[in-house]
Amino acid sequence: MNSTSQPILKVTDVSKSFGSVQALKQVSFEIFPGEILAILGENGAGKSTLMKILNGLYRLDSGKIEVDRGWFSDGTPQGLDPVFLESPKQTLDIGIGMVFQHFQLVESFTVGENITLGYEFVRDKSSSGYQRILMDYEKTNEEIMRLSNEFKLPVDPSKKVEDLPVGIKQRVEILKQLYRQANLLILDEPTAVLTPLEVDQLFNTMASLRKSGKSIVFISHKLKEPLHIADRIIVIRKGEIVSEVFPQNVDESILANLVVGRKLLSRIHRELIKSKKLLLAVQSLNYEMNDVPIIKNLEFELRTGEILGVAGVEGNGQTELSMILIGLLKETAGNIFYYSKNNEVPISLNSLSTLNRLNSGIGFIPEDRNLHGLIDNFSIAENVWLAYHSNVEQAHQFIKDNENRESLNKGYILPKKLMEDISKKIIKAYDIKAPNSKILTKNLSGGNQQKVIIGRELSKTPNLVIASQPTRGVDIGVMEQVHEELINLRNNGSGVLLISADLDEVLKLSDRLIVMFEGEIVAELSREEVELQKLSLLMTTGKGGK
């Protein structure tokens, strides 16, 4: 970044509130040409709101936004003009392009069709008859190859998007914005879905875009990445910009304190557990979908007082494994044995229903919280009750309320008071930001939704927890808390199967680690023998083990 240049976009005193909650309070900052600006903050800090204002999806309550139209159109600064951003189309016309975390791609279209969507090449007028209305795929491909070479983003324009790995899809998304002549790119949590290797590639891309004069706003809640790639970091907390720092002047811990606003004390204490009993044994587990093997001959054991991490790039059978263990998918072959509490004889899970598995002391934190975890249009209390609907006794145990026990109530009639008490207890214990337990969970932020699920599952003091991506898309504060809870569970003698694409998380928590690649376990490592380099190789190629 060079400090002498003029800003190309200036945000002054922007405020935005939803109902009684102020999401942004007088936010001001500038973006300069050819810089990567990172906006860092927890979930719920107001990052997304800010971004949606810049994209024209939300309108601001007060404040102003100015852009340098000259720079956006041909690169010569002309000074700032105020603009009113009213629609994504309008921001695109100015030259602001947005890459969402959830890609806006048509899966069954080719790369070329996706990139040119909305601004397609049609054969020119000289063509005869019906040909005039046909798409000009040659020209499309030509143009994309040109862009792809110019910005060093290799893609194959004729490939279908659904066949591409996530990293390439993101590249297509970026190319789409470049094709639409965006000079300022806003990337929303771009690394959340990527493997470590893909993250490196993305950073190379960002660096080369910067070189060719584009500006990038990089939104993140991770600490390492902005330090690595950004020119300037803006930290946002509770809707306010709390500081602006340069990466060369700070380190991770300083940044963490800025983001969270308090000192993060890592209270993780890994107790040494001596007597470990077998808890879960998976034997030659196979799963096929439409005759395609997804899981091949999986064998592993999990013991009490242990966190077994399952590392691997997403889509290598981990999702299916978690679904099979909880009974949402039926295995093709293999045995699963589980030792419930105070039980010396294992029970075979194969024939048990999901409900029976849950009631035998298994907790499930699903990968997709809005699909398998929560019912968006249910209140917090109702969502919490999902875990207790056929186990009222346990709900009483959790609340330890023997006096007001509605002894006649076997659960056929919803015990509204009990439901409320439980959810209040969970809201309090996990510091869920909600005015009361009657709020629909769709109105909570992602982090708070995740806390509802985790609070609910752990409130049953499970014997075994299957945790799939337990901290996906949640901020550092919540992440720490979830990690603590999982470790506590382990220290108290429960077992945790931790499936996570976040390598840092797996490394931090696991006692033991298995690496899955294409449905197989390609390595089993103890905590001590993990090497990052080797692990990364194992995850991406399946080779590199012993």
Add this chain to the structure above:
Amino acid sequence: MSTSGLQVGILKTKGIFNSLQIIFISLVFSFLSLMVLYFILLTFGFALPVDALFKYGVYQVFFTQDGLSGILFWGGPLILTALAVAIAFQGGLFNIGGQGQFIIGGLAGAIWAASIVPKNLPFLNFPLFMVPTTMLIGAIFGGIYGFLPGYMRAKYEAHEVITTILLNILALNIAQYLVGSRTYSPFVDRTKVDAYGQTELISKSATLSPIFPAFSQSVTYGLLVTVLIAVLMYFVLFYTRLGFKIRAVGLNKHAAEANGIKSDRITIITMTISGALAGLAGILLVQSSSVPRYSIGIEGTLGFDGIAVSLIGLNNPFGIILAAFFFGFLQQARLNLDTSTNIPSDLIFVFQALVVLFVAAPYLSRIVINKFQRFNKTQIIEIKEDST
């Protein structure tokens, strides 16, 4: 996943006080529909006689005994058929088989009370036994007729919209076979020449008597049963474990399953209850009728109208009671206008259709609801901050 269920899902509400919203919505949409109607007529060169419209269409309906009894008479059966649709909606299903379930319920109950008991079990032919069992038979057979598409949906993923439509046609033909013909139908009164197309009169001990004998339209204790059922449905949906599971499956089947709810079983139960409600509507209509028998075509479009009523009532039992009486009012107004003015009664159908069209556009309803809430000075607490 039922797309229609999701569509309508936006409008699902809960709570007695939301009934105020429904009145508000009905009024706003009625007004809008009236405006549209006015302009439609204007383009054809007619002016709507507003005076006559209000005199016969509103005043005489609300402020005369005839009018009021008409509202109750026409609205009553709609409550049950709409409840049938609503509970299916709550469970994420779109039951358009109300028509068929109505027929089967009415037919089975009528045959029970007209042929089976009087001829084979005459010693049971007393009101205390006959009135409830006839209702029960109607509900059970309607329930069986709802169970079928529910089972097919749960076990074979046959979409209930398709299967219920087919079952509607099948029901018509079953009725045709059982009572349609003088030559082969088993349950017609063969002693009379023109008795085909209907069952025999049901035993007097199975009929329901009018609450207010003075009313011109007979409003029977069936209405009381209906309202009780509506209250019961409200309780079941929002205060019991079964209702909890139904709503859970309806809102997010996957999350319900992940939390140990057997969604297949719930789907079957939901459709069975839904069918039973429509079947009950059928038999109550038979029992309340002044010529108490099942005759082919008695269902009119009650089953389908239930969909519209359920929509306007926001799939909430209390809302449905209001919406059904709103439809009853429209019907009565149509009859009044037909006899007393030269306004074509078809226009009321156009009017009804317009109201439903407005309601069926969820965004429109939401705008109205939002306005209502602002008007009602209730603050919606929105704590959506940052959803990454």
